[in-house]
Amino acid sequence: MAEGLFRAVTSNRGDYTVSSAGVAASNGTPASKETLAILKKQNAPLDGFKSRLINREILEEASHVFAMTRGHLQMLEARFPDYADKFYLVCEFAEIPGEGIGADVPDPIGMGRAAYEKTAKVLGIAIPSIIAYIDQTAK
Numbered sequence: 001m002a003e004g005l006f007r008a009v010t011s012n013r014g015d016y017t018v019s020s021a022g023v024a025a026s027n028g029t030p031a032s033k034e035t036l037a038i039l040k041k042q043n044a045p046l047d048g049f050k051s052r053l054i055n056r057e058i059l060e061e062a063s064h065v066f067a068m069t070r071g072h073l074q075m076l077e078a079r080f081p082d083y084a085d086k087f088y089l090v091c092e093f094a095e096i097p098g099e100g101i102g103a104d105v106p107d108p109i110g111m112g113r114a115a116y117e118k119t120a121k122v123l124g125i126a127i128p129s130i131i132a133y134i135d136q137t138a139k
Contacts, residue, residue, distance in 0.1 A: 001031070001035045001038060001039065001046075001116070001119060001120060001123060002020060002066075002068070002090065002105070002123050002127075003018055003019065003020035003046060003049065004031075004035070004039040004044040004045065004046035004049070005039070005042065005044050005120065005123050005124065005127055006018045006123075006127055006130075007044065007046075008039075008042065008043065008044035009127050009128070009131065010131065015138075019058070020052075021051075021052045021053060021054040021055070021058050022051060022052070022053060022054065023053075023054055023067075023072050023075045023076060023079075024053075024075075025051040025052060025053050025054075026051060026053070027050070027051065027052050027053055028050045028051065028052075029050065029051040030049060030050060030051075031046050031049045031051075032109070032116075034108065034112075034113060034116040035116060037113075037116075038116050038117065038119075038120045042120065054076070054080075056080065056083075059080055059083040059086065060083075062083075062086055063086065063134075064086055064088060064130075064134055065083070065086045065087050065088070066088050066089065066090045066092075066130060067087060067088070067089055067090065068089075068090055068104065068105040068107070069089075069104040069105065069107075070089065070102075070104060071104075073087055073088075073089055088130075088133075089102055089104075090105050090123070090126045090130065091103045091104070091105060091122065091125075091126045092133075093126075093129035093130060093132070093133050094125050094126040094128075094129035094130075095125075096122055096125055096126070097125075103122070105119060105122050105123065105126070106118055106119050106122060107119075
């Protein structure tokens, strides 16, 4: 979902390349039907998406890596310490109502449509702050 929403927001920017990978993902799994429905509703298609596991090659190419949760961030730092300067939380720069700054993005898997909508709302708040951070710190 994050990849689709981020792509939609940056679609008119040639200076952004967006991709995603998981710390515990299985390779080749399509996005859930709930995710696709949310993205369609927000005009943020994710055509041809297949999950993939994070690896050194992906990290080497990335300028920034945004983890959904503190647990994911800790796994990244433990498994790939050489890239720790690229790692951030998705909500590191955004205040999420009722959660504060640096909140975890809720995982909606198995929780029903309302959980997916909540996740999309959190990402909708966080993504502009991520873009602002990247734009302010671009080298």
